Amino acid sequence: MSFNNLDTLYRQVIMDHYKNPRNKGSLEDGSMTVDMNNPTCGDRIRLTLKVEKGIVEDAKFDGEGCSISMASASMMTQAIKGKEIDTALKMSKLFSDMMQGKDYDEEIDVDLGDIEALQGVAKFPARIKCATLSWKAMEKGVKEEE
Template identity: 60%
Template sequence: MQLDDLYRRVIMDHYKNPRNRGTFGDEAVTVNLNNPTCGDRISLQLLIEDDKIIDAKYTGEGCSISMSSASMMTEAVKGRTYEEALDIATRFSALMKGEDVQFDEYEEIEALSGVNKFPARIKCATLAWNALRKGIGEDSSTN
């Protein structure tokens, strides 16, 4: 099996079987973002305690890239400190720029590496990550 085929399967698996899709109650930090160029929307909710992301969920509508990326992101950041989550987000940004990046803590993110070949789709892939940055108080415009 080709690596591209494997990556496509991982992306479609997260799209068809999303992880952490849903909502929390009012105790969650909620960030709503959209990509006006294509209509993707996400509502990210984070349960935070002592600068640590205890849990993460999302709802939204969008293409397979944006929804798969949201599913992977929530899996990758659960149980992480802000610093750890930002490190993962920074590496994801580098991946979207075509840099060779490894994600030992959650390798499925690497399935999105091919998105950088399609500049119009990068905003789809980074939507959830921008919501994460905003949710933990970082400027999402750095992405």
């Protein structure tokens, strides 16, 4: 597949998550809630997580922002559901490395799935905070829960 076709596919995946977000909404029943914003561009997110016995049982988000921040939140909530906290944090580290254009540790056996569509964001430093907002919210929430 040529680079242009791959780039087009990645854009389609991002726009699909933006226009049809997965896990949009909030959780009740004592779930943890984390509010974060990106004052640089106005993105804001409210992430709710249900964690039981070290497993992310459910994750939902609400908020507003650019296509990258909302698509990233949609992808992240899909990716971490059913995962152990340690795995979710490893995914966050891999994602952060990817956003910074670093080589990430392929020894870590974690599949980022649709999230890899966001790798092109690394070329636009001003947009990295948009993409990482939901991940930072998840990290904050699970660290506060420990």
